[in-house]
Amino acid sequence: MLRERGVAWVETASPAAHAQGLAETVAAALREALASRGEARLALSGGRSPIPFLQALACHVLDWEQVKLTLVDERWVSSDQPESNERLLRRHLQPVFDRLHWQPLYQGASPAQDAVTAGAALLKWQPLDVVVLGMGLDGHTASLFPGQPQVSQWLQPGAGALCAATLAADASPRLTLTGRALHSARRQLLAISGEQKLQVLIGALERAPADCPIAAFLRAPLEIHYCPDQA
Numbered sequence: 001m002l003r004e005r006g007v008a009w010v011e012t013a014s015p016a017a018h019a020q021g022l023a024e025t026v027a028a029a030l031r032e033a034l035a036s037r038g039e040a041r042l043a044l045s046g047g048r049s050p051i052p053f054l055q056a057l058a059c060h061v062l063d064w065e066q067v068k069l070t071l072v073d074e075r076w077v078s079s080d081q082p083e084s085n086e087r088l089l090r091r092h093l094q095p096v097f098d099r100l101h102w103q104p105l106y107q108g109a110s111p112a113q114d115a116v117t118a119g120a121a122l123l124k125w126q127p128l129d130v131v132v133l134g135m136g137l138d139g140h141t142a143s144l145f146p147g148q149p150q151v152s153q154w155l156q157p158g159a160g161a162l163c164a165a166t167l168a169a170d171a172s173p174r175l176t177l178t179g180r181a182l183h184s185a186r187r188q189l190l191a192i193s194g195e196q197k198l199q200v201l202i203g204a205l206e207r208a209p210a211d212c213p214i215a216a217f218l219r220a221p222l223e224i225h226y227c228p229d230q231a
């Protein structure tokens, strides 16, 4: 069914190969953007699973000074907090992080104001060259959670804003890129590991995006990188 929808499937046997393969794919896409347009625009996911991928990506030799980096989503906390996705990127992309152009989502004003500020800054970065999505066991991607009142609207390619203030399942404030930024990216990648997430993904094929937001992305040009073994 994914193939019918034009979704590419890349399966790797080990967590190490998964991280390396995803890093190679992202680095190649960044090189292509750098060669074509002189700069590359990248949006990455946070959470817990991307650490080996981030470390592998940071080992690639690239013109990092011309790479523009942001997050697909952020918890509304400052970057010194353990749950900050910015903190995760700073730490695990450490050898290259200070060389690239960084656009934070969290600005410290209020979630709504930060969404406006980050969205305005990201206007100049459209379309993104590469987005790397993750997925939670509840089917959320970025910080687009099932059951949020405005989630159907935010998932649309024509969502008004590029960045929105949202609430996670535990009601903690988040910031997220919307469908407007995510669907327009030239390369759209989804990284998942483990049987549980595979079952969520398969279930999403039959579900409405409002109940299972990843469903909104299960079509071309999505490329799914899957490893059965969860590190």
Ligand SMILES: O=C1O[C@H](COP(=O)(O)O)[C@@H](O)[C@H](O)[C@H]1O
Binding pocket: 045, 046, 047, 048, 049, 050, 072, 073, 074, 075, 085, 133, 134, 135, 136, 141, 142, 143
């Ligand atoms: O809350 C989040 O969770 C998802 C999934 O995280 P993972 O560690 O299970 O892959 C992530 O994609 C998102 O960016 C993050 O903020």
